[in-house]
Amino acid sequence: MALAGTEHDQAVLLSAPDIGELEQEYVLAALRSGWVAPAGPDLDHFEREIARRAGVPHAVAVNSGTAALHLALEGVGAGPGDVVVVPTLTFAATANAVLYTGATPVFADCDRATGNLDPELLAGLLADLDAEGARVRAVTTVDLYGTCADYSRILPVCERYGVPVVEDAAESLGAAHAGRPAGSFGRAAAFSFNGNKIMTTSGGGMLVTADSGLADRARYLAGQARLPAEHYEHAEVGYNYRLSNVLAALGRAQLARLDAMMRRRRAVRDGYAEIFAPVDGVRLLGGDDPAGNCWLTVIVADPDRTGWRARDLAAHLRAGEVETRPVFKPMHRQPLFAGARSWLSGAADALFTNGLVLPSGSALDRSQVDRVLDGITGFLAGRR
Ligand SMILES: *Cc1c(COP(=O)(O)O)cnc(C)c1O
Numbered sequence: 001m002a003l004a005g006t007e008h009d010q011a012v013l014l015s016a017p018d019i020g021e022l023e024q025e026y027v028l029a030a031l032r033s034g035w036v037a038p039a040g041p042d043l044d045h046f047e048r049e050i051a052r053r054a055g056v057p058h059a060v061a062v063n064s065g066t067a068a069l070h071l072a073l074e075g076v077g078a079g080p081g082d083v084v085v086v087p088t089l090t091f092a093a094t095a096n097a098v099l100y101t102g103a104t105p106v107f108a109d110c111d112r113a114t115g116n117l118d119p120e121l122l123a124g125l126l127a128d129l130d131a132e133g134a135r136v137r138a139v140t141t142v143d144l145y146g147t148c149a150d151y152s153r154i155l156p157v158c159e160r161y162g163v164p165v166v167e168d169a170a171e172s173l174g175a176a177h178a179g180r181p182a183g184s185f186g187r188a189a190a191f192s193f194n195g196n197k198i199m200t201t202s203g204g205g206m207l208v209t210a211d212s213g214l215a216d217r218a219r220y221l222a223g224q225a226r227l228p229a230e231h232y233e234h235a236e237v238g239y240n241y242r243l244s245n246v247l248a249a250l251g252r253a254q255l256a257r258l259d260a261m262m263r264r265r266r267a268v269r270d271g272y273a274e275i276f277a278p279v280d281g282v283r284l285l286g287g288d289d290p291a292g293n294c295w296l297t298v299i300v301a302d303p304d305r306t307g308w309r310a311r312d313l314a315a316h317l318r319a320g321e322v323e324t325r326p327v328f329k330p331m332h333r334q335p336l337f338a339g340a341r342s343w344l345s346g347a348a349d350a351l352f353t354n355g356l357v358l359p360s361g362s363a364l365d366r367s368q369v370d371r372v373l374d375g376i377t378g379f380l381a382g383r384r
Helices: 021-033 041-054 065-075 092-101 119-132 151-160 212-222 245-256 258-276 310-319 347-354 366-383
Strands: 058-062 083-087 104-108 136-142 165-168 188-192 205-209 282-284 297-301 355-358
Touching: 021 041, 021 245, 041 058, 041 188, 041 205, 041 245, 058 065, 058 212, 065 092, 065 136, 065 165, 065 188, 065 205, 065 212, 083 092, 083 119, 092 104, 092 136, 104 119, 119 136, 119 151, 136 151, 151 165, 205 212, 245 258, 258 282, 258 297, 258 366, 297 310, 297 347, 310 355, 310 366, 347 355
Parallel strands: 083 104, 083 136, 136 165, 165 188
Antiparallel strands: 058 205, 188 205, 282 297, 297 355
16 A cells, blocks of 8 residues: 555655654653653653643543543543433544443534534533433533634533533644633543644543542543552552653653644645635635644535535545545444434534545645645646
8 A cells, every 4th residue: 555654755644743853852861761661750741731731730641542531531420321422523532432431422413614513403402311311421522623612602501401521632732712722621631642643642642631539530540440559459440541651751742842833734724725715615624713723624625516526636636645534434424323313414424525634744844745735736727
């Protein structure tokens, strides 16, 4: 397959890790210090630095964003017999974490402009569930592709029903909404440092929260729920979710460069905005939100107006070894969730059909970006 392994300088990838000298320096220093794993000073610093960035007092480093989501849901008490609202347009991890707790996910459709949870639809859904007497333990929000959900409208709706928000901020570190940073909106939030995210620890995540009890419990569960006794005492099921000190060192170097990497991604996005501006029927998902982190740029092409489909552009770019990806297949369309209840407007389905994720990484150099833009220009010229 052309996009793998040794062909890296050939293919233009969607969102490859952006690793430089600073990362080498931090990781080498961690290795030389002898603090390899599990704990260490970089881990403590990394937690404090992410907490500061998210504007919350507590952070617990874990080995994936999915683990952070699981612990956040556990922290709000999700369990068998409970219902948790999940946006249908998301990566499977959001819904999988609900299953880990034994709770049942129900799916809600999105706003067509951003792909994020539709606040009005959420209000109707919570009213329906309330009338049924369902035990709704949490509403999860997803800050899709780096644009925060509309918390100004979502939080009051959730407050009306006394349901806590668990924020899946896996894609939105560094973004903001109404002047508040991503990760600060929910009772707890989860960041991901997976390899393709805005910053990476190769694999990792972070739970952030203002609730010290929730943070303490998450830390305890992430360490196999080991009670403070020398002889390994355990009273409940725990998990091996901790992040290593070496990976935290990598994360600290990445975090020091986060703003620069966000600027780079925004410049790439601006290039797409410019090239598609004169094209009738194409828009950027999330528009030009100045507070987004520009993790991934997604175009939405309405075939009735463009005369072409998103997948036609994808095929054209693939021929030039430029990687693109469809928008997430909605959860209500997944075989895993075939029996789940959903409140739908059709917006997520439309974005799945008409959306296309374009190369957006901060490691893309000028010539790679030009190759993508030239590819798009060539495609558009052939369609006129
Ligand atoms: C990446 C991602 C996750 C999972 O993060 P991992 O670190 O890969 O476990 C969860 N939710 C969303 C929306 C994501 O994009």
